Amino acid sequence: MAERSYDFLMPSVNFFGPGVISRIGDRAKMLGMKKPVIVTDKFLEGLKDGAVEQTLDSLKAAGVDYVVYNNVEPNPKIRNIKEVKKLYEESGADSIITVGGGSAHDTGKGAGIILTNGDDITKLAGIETLDKALPPLIAVNTTAGTGSELTRHAVITNEETHLKFVVVSWRNIPLVSFNDPTLMLDVPKGLTAATGMDAFVQAVEPYVSVDHNPITDSQCVEAIKLIETSLREAVANGHNLDARTKMVEAEMLAGMAFNNANLGYVHAMAHQLGGQYNAPHGVCCALLLPYVEEYNIIACPDRFAQLAEIMGENTEGLSTRDAAELAIKAMKQLSEDVGIPHSIKEIGAKPEDFELMAENALKDGNAFSNPRKGTKEDIIKIFQAAYDAE
Ligand code: NAD
Known part of the structure; x- marks a missing residue:
């Protein structure tokens, strides 16, 4: 067999199965999150008994405060991650919880990147370019899917050049992912x-x-x-x-x-x-x-x-x-x-x-x-x- 060596990255903690979303409040608390920014879109925020509502209910039950950013766009843009960063700083948040598909997770990762690694994310495109850890990040996944809730990739679109680029770093991997298939039953x-x-x-x-x-x-x-x-x-x-x-x-x-x-x-x-x-x-x-x-x-x-x-x-x-x-x-x-x-x-x-x-x-x-x-x-x-x- 040919000689080979490689780094093998595994996501750290992953909750899987019907109903696991109810555990997010306790897990956020365990991670020391006091005020996460919930990164999602208006559609998911408005869903009755949907992923956002269930996440917020669980956070409330655990006594964890939060602030919501509901402007994630498909193929997330640089403007989205800047908006999340602004909200994070102005609201005194200390962590990020993404709720949605790949676009929500990548927006949260992108915001985390510019919060700790410098404002110009285009300069960080490429592999293992990040020097500093992102704020604590939990990803609640609602599509099956991109895998972004457990990958080291953040895919962002530069709205000025129409170029989609990727920041690939082990530092992007969320601390915890939630994959609850009951949140996906109504995906069209x-x-x-x-x-x-x-x-x-x-x-x-x-x-x-x-x-x-x-x-x-x-x-x-x-x-x-x-x-x-x-x-x-x-x-x-x-x-x-x-x-x-x-x-x-x-x-x-x-x-x-x-x-x-x-x-x-x-x-x-x-x-x-x-x-x-x-x-x-x-x-x-x-x-x-x-x-x-x-x-x-x-x-x-x-x-x-x-x-x-x-x-x-x-x-x-x-x-x-x-x-x-x-x-x-x-x-x-x-x-x-x-x-x-x-x-x-x-x-x-x-x-x-x-x-x-x-x-x-x-x-x-x-x-x-x-x-x-x-x-x-x-x-x-x-x-x-x-x-x-x-
Ligand atoms: P998405 O996150 O863009 O969501 C698409 C639409 O689906 C949104 O309008 C959203 O509101 C809706 N939606 C999401 N969950 C729903 C649910 N449970 N019920 C009803 N509607 C729901 O879609 P996606 O395909 O998950 O993500 C695509 C993005 O992820 C692209 O930008 C792609 O480049 C990126 N991506 C990232 C990685 C990575 O590892 N970071 C990998 C592959 C793709």
Whole structure:
């Protein structure tokens, strides 16, 4: 076996399962939180008996004071993290609790970063750039999902340049995450599909990444199997608690996998679509996935042939290449079954933007772990294939 060494990051404490949200007040108190800023959006804040209401009830019961920031935007912007920082300082807060999906968690992480590491977050884009600890952070997750509640990534959009960038640091990992599937029962079909496909891509990309290892492999395999058997069910009937629970397990496994084995061109390119057209992240990932992986096959055909089997395809008697192609077909079928659109045209992509987006994708931190090393022209061709798809 080849010699290898790597840092393996695990989230510290994770509460999982129906009803765990009721324990957040006690846990906040245990961490010494006296006045957290609750980072969320207006929709979630207004949900009767939703994640925010249940979080606040539990904090009140534990005697923990709080202040609410309710202006998180999808693909969170620099202005959001600055607003949270201002509220944190003006209200005398001492910690942060994010309630929502990836956008809420990344807003909370981004605010934490500029509270302790300096005001200009664009200078901190990249890997392990943070010198100082963030304020104590708890993440209550409501989508399955990005994995952001337990990852070291903070994905922020610069609203002036439309560039989405990532600050990757072990210091971003929340101290505690809550994944309570009962908070996800009313997630609408489209959002269930988009976030579920994000989790799927976050299991596929680390599986074929140059940084994969036996620990991340086992996480990816289990995540893919869970998604293959439960995403369609969660989309078909959101109140299927078993399917929701399996999707949470899958997104946590995928989050742990990519926290360590990293991602690839799907994410590097999806960040360009998200930044440029403010499109939902999971949809961007799902639309690009088959075209990026078709391009990647020659780098590691065996891994793709294994993916076909993991997805439940019968590869008996097939050549490695044909089995690998079957994996791409199965990915397209999953997207189709959960109602993802077919072409990046449908989210507003324009061919005249491909050149600049390709240049920026190759600079995105996720590009470096992709199994095949591409040129700008290769990336433009992949954008074009995802655009021409019918
Ligand atoms: P999101 O957080 O942007 O939320 C999308 C919408 O869903 C919001 O309007 C929100 O109000 C709504 N919503 C959330 N939970 C809900 C619930 N339980 N019921 C009903 N509606 C609900 O969506 P997301 O896909 O979770 O996050 C996407 C963001 O996360 C992107 O910016 C992406 O780049 C980022 N991301 C981060 C990481 C990371 O590790 N930091 C990983 C992948 C993606």
